[in-house]
Amino acid sequence: MIVEAPIDLELTQLSGQTSQPPWMEVDNCYSNVVLVDGEPVVFNLRQAGDFLDFNFRGNVSQKKAISKLSYIFDLDFDLNKFYKYLGNHAELAEMSKFCNGLRLFLAPDPFECIISSICSANNSIKRWTKSISQIKCNWGNQYGNYYTFPQSKDLLNVYLDEEQELNSSNIQNISMCNNNLKSCGVGYRAPYMRMASEMFTGEIDFREIFAMDYDEAFETILKVPGVGPKVADCILLYGFNFREAFPSDVWIKRIVSHLYFDGKDMSVAKVRDFGMEEFGNNAGYVQLYLFHYARKSGLMSKLK
DNA sequence: TCGCAGGTAGAAC
């Protein structure tokens, strides 16, 4: 089936958005299992010209499968209208040329994005995606070659490190202990992840966050250990589909400063305020495009 | 070897 919405699937997959690792890729076909109304559905995606060609197998209607796919790849968003918006702003006009077809890559379930985003802090894309894939292998459900991301309750009692696993299980040799968070390479973020699992199993309900306004949702997510302003904005953008988020890190700071403030040094917090004010509901997309424009145009190495 | 990787927590001004 073809979805007639322009997209660059490879660019979107490999753009390092902290919703989830890229899907499994074989010969330009991207596949993964996704829970749709609790039912495991395996999707196979392929680039077909400017559009997306896909098929699925699972016990759900075609309508529901398309709806889920459209949510994850944000297919209802009008890219051409967004490109007109970019074209009307001198500072942004170049970007669509370098990022044509790039879309948001949203998490099928917010919890995966929460853990992925915590994992991404002070980390490289390569390393956090590897860690998240390992977490799926260890504690997710397996369907063929694919794994779902575990639910928050599934991570409540995981061991934090090898030592804890050795002391609490009947494994004799510490080198055999590989069913703990630190063995996934998450380092000091392990306790953050387990505490986040506790909070989202008990005191915080996802549905409430979807219903909140931005500031309230931001303050709520900020209470989770390991979540600062940058990670909170990522979680709200990629996990909860808040389009007005403008996740600001050291790179966005350099790029915004270069494009809008003549290279003047400014705090990440000020850049965040500026982005949200300036771009409104397009803030999430502009942030995504700024980062990849800087990467692809060579601006990033110039600003380094 | 050493610094860096799409930051955060905790403490000190």
Added chain:
DNA sequence: GTTCTACCTGCG
């Protein structure tokens, strides 16, 4: 409120 520093870990 804003600024400073240590921090798991794998890679170059």
